[in-house]
Amino acid sequence: MRDALRPAFVLLGLFTLLTGLAYPLAITGLAQALFPYQANGSLITHEGTIIGSALIGQNFAAPAYFHGRPSATTDSDAADATKTVASPYNAAASGASNLAPSAQALVDRVRADTALLHAENPEAAVPVELVTTSASGLDPHISMAAALFQVPRVAQARGLDPQVLRDLIIVSTQPRLLGVLGEPVINVLALNRALDGLSPVH
Numbered sequence: 001m002r003d004a005l006r007p008a009f010v011l012l013g014l015f016t017l018l019t020g021l022a023y024p025l026a027i028t029g030l031a032q033a034l035f036p037y038q039a040n041g042s043l044i045t046h047e048g049t050i051i052g053s054a055l056i057g058q059n060f061a062a063p064a065y066f067h068g069r070p071s072a073t074t075d076s077d078a079a080d081a082t083k084t085v086a087s088p089y090n091a092a093a094s095g096a097s098n099l100a101p102s103a104q105a106l107v108d109r110v111r112a113d114t115a116l117l118h119a120e121n122p123e124a125a126v127p128v129e130l131v132t133t134s135a136s137g138l139d140p141h142i143s144m145a146a147a148l149f150q151v152p153r154v155a156q157a158r159g160l161d162p163q164v165l166r167d168l169i170i171v172s173t174q175p176r177l178l179g180v181l182g183e184p185v186i187n188v189l190a191l192n193r194a195l196d197g198l199s200p201v202h
Helices: 002-034 104-120 144-149 151-158 162-172 188-198
Strands: 043-046 049-053 074-077 080-086 185-187
Touching (some): 144 151, 144 162, 151 162, 162 188
Antiparallel strands (some): 043 049
């Protein structure tokens, strides 16, 4: 029995040290040495203060800012811990609504959001991503179409020439990965930071 158990325990200890300690430390060290920005969460700072991450969207709601996709993330209700309340872009509770396409609650929400957006820019079709949530609820990107749709509202709120905003959107657009993968996207936080640099909100 001892002869059978000894190799098992030796291998258990060896692989625990190898895969549970040595390997994670080596990968962490390589990541910190080669890709420190990405390894530390792609954090964005302003005047020494962390204001967000390039990987996680934020809940911009003011008319003077570009808005991201709707977010279905939730948080505990402060008044009743057994319940949850809507908490858009809550990074501690990533997830979708899990409502089926036929769910009346989803249909009603999309119709209401579409009506609000249509009133905001009646001359353009509402981009579908502005009324649908992502699987994570934390998508930091929108398409160029979604950004351009919001130009009239942002231009009016800031008193800017719409063409200035269109030009800003163009230069803020990230191309396809390696030129072929995915679609061009715009990081909403980066776009709004560039917008504040162009025309600060008072």
